[in-house]
Amino acid sequence: MAVRRSKKKCLVIGGCGFLGRHLVEELLERDYTVNVFDMRSTFEDEMVTFFIGDLCKTEDLLPAMENVDIVFHCASPAPSSDNYQLFYRVNYEGTKSVISACKEAGVQRLVLTSSASVVFEGVDIQNGSEDLPYASHPIDYYTETKILQEKEVLKSNCEDLHTIAVRPHGIFGPRDPQLVPTVVDMARKGKSKYIIGDGRNLVDFTYVKNVVHGHILAGESLDEGSVTCGKAYHITNDDPIYFWDFLSKILIGLGYAAPRYKIPYTLLFYIALVVQFFCTLLKPLVVIKLTFSPMRVALAGTHHYYSCERAKNDFAYKPLVNMDKAIDLTVQSYAELRKKD
Numbered sequence: 001m002a003v004r005r006s007k008k009k010c011l012v013i014g015g016c017g018f019l020g021r022h023l024v025e026e027l028l029e030r031d032y033t034v035n036v037f038d039m040r041s042t043f044e045d046e047m048v049t050f051f052i053g054d055l056c057k058t059e060d061l062l063p064a065m066e067n068v069d070i071v072f073h074c075a076s077p078a079p080s081s082d083n084y085q086l087f088y089r090v091n092y093e094g095t096k097s098v099i100s101a102c103k104e105a106g107v108q109r110l111v112l113t114s115s116a117s118v119v120f121e122g123v124d125i126q127n128g129s130e131d132l133p134y135a136s137h138p139i140d141y142y143t144e145t146k147i148l149q150e151k152e153v154l155k156s157n158c159e160d161l162h163t164i165a166v167r168p169h170g171i172f173g174p175r176d177p178q179l180v181p182t183v184v185d186m187a188r189k190g191k192s193k194y195i196i197g198d199g200r201n202l203v204d205f206t207y208v209k210n211v212v213h214g215h216i217l218a219g220e221s222l223d224e225g226s227v228t229c230g231k232a233y234h235i236t237n238d239d240p241i242y243f244w245d246f247l248s249k250i251l252i253g254l255g256y257a258a259p260r261y262k263i264p265y266t267l268l269f270y271i272a273l274v275v276q277f278f279c280t281l282l283k284p285l286v287v288i289k290l291t292f293s294p295m296r297v298a299l300a301g302t303h304h305y306y307s308c309e310r311a312k313n314d315f316a317y318k319p320l321v322n323m324d325k326a327i328d329l330t331v332q333s334y335a336e337l338r339k340k341d
C-alpha cells in the first residue's frame with residue numbers, strides 16, 4: 001500500500017494503551033514525529049517523546065502539545081470499571097481540558113477515539129449509520145460518558161480547531177488486554193460453554209491496525225473547509241461476523257473448545273440485571289466482579305454492526321487487514337494464553 005509521507009507532529013493521548021501504542025507505531029512508520037501523553041508508562045522508544053500526567057489537568061497537557069499539528073485523544077478508564085465519578089471526570093471533564101489545551105496551544109486538529117457503542121442501548125442495530133441518535137438509555141457509565149465526550153468534541157469544531165470523532169467497535173489484535181484475555185479466562189474457568197441467544201447475531205469486531213488506519217486518515221482529512229470537520233465516523237472491518245463464530249475462532253485457535261449450549265438471550269439479560277442490582281446493594285460490604293454484566297450479555301446476544309460508507313466516501317477509508325488474517329495474527333500473538341496439554 002502506498003503510504004503518504006509526512007513530517008507532521010502528533011500527540012497521542014493514551015499512547016501507552018492498547019490502541020494508542022499501535023497508533024504510535026504506525027505514525028512512526030508513516031514518518032510523523034510523535035509525542036505520547038499518558039498517566040503511566042508501558043514501553044520505551046527513542047523516537048517518541050513521553051509526557052506523564054493526568055489529562056484532566058490542562059497544565060499537564062500543554063507541554064506535550066507544543067508545535068503539535070494533530071492531537072489523537074484515545075485515553076479512557078477501562079470500560080469494565082463501574083466507577084461513575086472516574087468516567088465522568090476523565091471522559092467528560094478531561095476531554096474538556098484536552099479541548100481547551102488544544103486551543104491554548106494552537107493545535108488545529110483533534111481526533112477523538114469515540115465508540116460505536118454511543119448509539120447502542122441493548123437492542124439490535126444492523127448496518128447502522130452515523131445518523132442514528134445517541135442512546136437515550138446508555139447501557140453503562142462508560143457509554144454514557146463516551147456520549148458526553150463525543151458531543152463535546154464535535155461541538156467544539158471551529159475555525160481554529162478542526163475536530164472529528166472516530167467510532168470503532170470491538171477492537172482486537174495483539175496486546176489487547178481485554179477481549180482475548182477475558183475470553184480465555186472464561187474458558188479456563190469453564191464459563192465459555194454457553195451461547196447467548198441463537199448464535200446468529202452479527203457484530204463488528206475491528207482489527208486494531210484498521211482502526212489505526214482510520215484514525216490517521218481522519219486526522220489527515222481535517223483541512224480547512226473539509227466535510228469531515230465536526231463529524232463522527234464508524235471505522236469497521238466492513239465484514240460483520242456472527243459474535244459466536246468470532247469467539248469460537250479465537251478459542252479454537254488457542255486450543256480451547258468452542259461454546260455449544262444455547263441459553264435464551266432475554267432470560268440471561270434479566271438475570272444479569274437482577275444480579276447487578278443486588279451487587280450494587282451489597283457494594284458497601286463486598287465488591288463482586290460480574291462475568292455476565294447486562295452490557296456483556298447485550299453485546300454478546302444482539303446484532304450490532306455499523307456501516308462505514310461515510311468514512312469510505314469522505315476520506316477513502318478501507319480496511320487494510322481482512323477478518324481471517326486479523327484473527328490469525330491475533331491468535332498467533334497470544335502464545336502465552338494457548339491451552340497447555
Ligand SMILES: NC(=O)c1ccc[n+]([C@@H]2O[C@H](COP(=O)([O-])OP(=O)(O)OC[C@H]3O[C@@H](n4cnc5c(N)ncnc54)[C@H](O)[C@@H]3O)[C@@H](O)[C@H]2O)c1
Nearest residue numbers: 014016017018019038039054055075076113115168170171
Ligand atoms: N478496546 C475497544 O474495544 C474499544 C472500542 C471502541 C472504542 N474504544 C476507545 O478507544 C480508546 C482506547 O482504548 P484502549 O482499548 O486502547 O484502552 P487502554 O485502557 O488500553 O488505553 C487507555 C489509556 O488511557 C490512559 N489513561 C486513562 N486515564 C488517563 C488520564 N486521566 N490521564 C492520562 N492517561 C489516561 C491509560 O493509562 C491507558 O494507557 C478509548 O477511548 C476507548 O473508549 C476502545
Ligand SMILES: CC(C)=CCC[C@@H](C)[C@H]1CC[C@H]2C3=C(CC[C@]12C)[C@@]1(C)CC[C@H](O)[C@@H](C(=O)O)[C@@H]1CC3
Nearest residue numbers: 079115116117168169170171179182183296299300
Ligand atoms: C458474554 C461473553 C461470552 C463475553 C466475553 C467477551 C467479552 C469480554 C467481549 C465481547 C465484546 C467485547 C466488547 C468490549 C469489551 C469486551 C467484550 C465485552 C467493549 C465494551 C470494550 C469497550 C469498547 O468501547 C466497546 C465498543 O464500543 O467497541 C467494546 C464492545 C465489545
